[in-house]
Amino acid sequence: MDAREKEIEKLKDYKYGFSTDIESITAPKGLNEEVIKFISNIKKEPKWMLDFRLKAFERFKQLKEPDWQKPKYPKIDYQDLYYYSAPKSMDNKPKSLDELDPKLLETYKKLGIPLQEQARLNGIAVDAVFDSVSVATTFREELSKLGIIFCPISEAIQNHPELVKKYLGSVIPTTDHFFATLNSAVFTDGSFAYIPEGVRCPMELSTYFRINASNTGQFERTLIVADKGSYVSYLEGCTAPMRDENQLHAANVELIALDDAEIKYSTVQNWYPGDKDGKGGIYNFVTKRGLCKGKNSKISWTQVETGSAITWKYPSCILKGDNSIGEFYSIAITNNHQKADTGTKMTHLGKNTKSKIISKGISAGFSDMTYRGLVDISSKASNSSNYTQCDSLLMGNKCGAHTVPYIKNKNSESNIAHEATTSKISEEQLHYCQQRGLSQEEAVGLIVNGFCKEVLQQLPMEFAVEAQKLVGISLEGSVG
């Protein structure tokens, strides 16, 4: 087998596993004040931003890496990572897509993400993040007519400092946990979206993350602010090349919904999961938190988690405004040696707040899956309610599925209901489908899709089709 065939053989399982040979500039290896100043300097950041980073770094030095999670991993040497990597051609930022390095465009084309505006038909505004920097944001002019700001966060820091200053760190403060604080110190880029009062964003906003360089950590920061009475739907997708070593991805996502605003945040996470023997893959340690700040606001998280060697994240809602609503829909699939510890936190602070959690976990092969969630109704959150359902499906007896819900009710006028089940695909269902002429794999795919339907329905149409396919691919070869 020549090298090319080998490459093709490898890519069969994970089609996004190629890497792009592109010249890049990186920060010196390691984590220290110099590196942080380097990042801040290269981004030409104002002083308040550098102070923000240094404050976080001071705090980070005092923090210990948590170890209560279920999936254990070998210690990460934070001094052995590159904290900044950018394609060289981005040095002098291209003014339009035509000036963009053709190699980059090709990469995104290969990934199925059309950056060229002729792909307008798709009607999705994309912000593409390659390693540490945002390389292209589409449809900006059209959005700006409505007053919507959608741009890389590094640009927002320059052009809209008053908004960034006001909201950055307001949901995930620099004094948060280990990985969030690390992100605050070294975050490189990400998306920023601001929807002005009363505007309903006419198209899906989307960010596409790609880790290319080896030995880098990706630390992006996303900040979405929906002003009074506005609405936005936001999509996020991720892939990475196949590499033998593990790579760290520690992003922070902050959502803020003011009075009567609604944010819908969907993720299809398909980082490289490692090979069949659990070698390589991304460590996906992400902090996502939404604040329903105003009255009648709503934040809804939808996630399809199929990639990453280890997924460890809890998209959360803080329901501060009265009558606010938090939702969490999740499908997490682990196969081979993948591990996931995911769930949500719903913190009810305001009156008449409601939250809903639907979590579907599927584990196959040698993988391990944990749902961990917190529902906390404080004593002031009168007349609040929560409904939680978490179902797990096991395929084979080498994998594990676990449910660890924390339920706290301090308010007598509020109701909490929680249900969880764990089972396998029943022989009867399989038999029935096979009898109708489906192969075993097709039958499993059909049943699993049915199992996930409640969540898939929540995804925007374009994503739902992709996600449905992804569910099938992720489980290939796990039956029989």
Next chain:
Amino acid sequence: MKEQLQIDFDNIIKTSSFTKRDIELKQNSLNEFIKTGFPNRRDENWKFSDLNQIIKKNIGDLSFYNDYSLSNKIDRSVFIDGLEHNKIVFVNGRIEKIDFDYEKKDKIKIIDEPEIDNRSNNFNSLIDLNKAFTNKSYKILIKKDYQLEKPLIIYHVTNDKIKSKNINLSLDFQLEENSSLRLIDLFNDNSEKNFLNIFYNFDLKQNAILKNYKIDKIENTNVKYSFNNIEQAANSLSETFILSSGSHFFKNEINCNLNGKYSSAFINGIFSLSNDRHHEVRTTINHLTENTKSYQLIKSVLNDSSKAVYQGKIFVNSEAQKTDGYQLSKAILLNEASEFNAKPELEIYADDVKCSHGSASGSLDEDSIFYIMSRGLDYQQSRELLINGFLLDVIEKITDSEIKNLIKNMIGLKE
């Protein structure tokens, strides 16, 4: 506290007749306890109930020394009438009486001074504390094919002679093949501000049946911790019922290992709390082999600023196919200051299983109250009727009719 522990320990050793080896083991346990101290909220299993704080706040400085040389008078009025039963009586932690009057003498063996258990399965620091300070422990062995005629009631009596004391007691039960035991733990406290630490170990051989009913009804200001470790062989059955109500703080912990095929465990509990009481039940059911079953039902009615916690864990290892596990916890919060916390946990490594849990908490349903009131009852009566019905559900799970009636009478529930 460290010095106090060692001083009290040395005093106990001086006045007792332990062998050299026993003293060594006890000292080891004490060292272990001194190292970790009382569990606090940083320990995941004590997240919702910080015992260290609770003891500090409600008792203050504990004394670990108890003089067991003199016997205590037994107040016979605490005994249950109308139900013939065997007795074990603890007064202030000292065993005053063991009587199996209703049973065949050769079928039950009471082993005095059994070897101190030095297995390394330390569950938590309180077990170390217990091992270090238990004055006298007995092993009760029920022989093959013998089913006890009458239930055994263990009276845990404390009186006003003790205050701010730590009392530790432990019992070991072995149920041979085909044997059965009905055991009631009855708490009767007239003392104030003590910390009781109870450890039971049950070893169930094939086909053995254990029914354990724990009743903490009488109001008192003591802090209590009770740990049941249950080992179950094939076809054995254990049933545990907990009525958690009277003490200031009470944490019941049950660890059940289903080691044999077709073994099953049932745990049912009621929290009925008022004032600022804080109670917890924590269960761990380990399904370790095929075809085992567990069922748990916990219901709470919480008034004033009381707090109840339920932490239940079902563990299924990869050999335990065909496991059937179920947990349900429900709570009614009657007052805006009351609080219910739950952590129902599933940890599953086998695929052919049926495991589920449910948890719900909230207020009394106003529509139901309205329905009953429209049938002519007043508001108070309607509420009581609903609450009684809610709790009766758990009582009905008790499989022994004699004891079911006893408990119903005790808590004044009528059908």
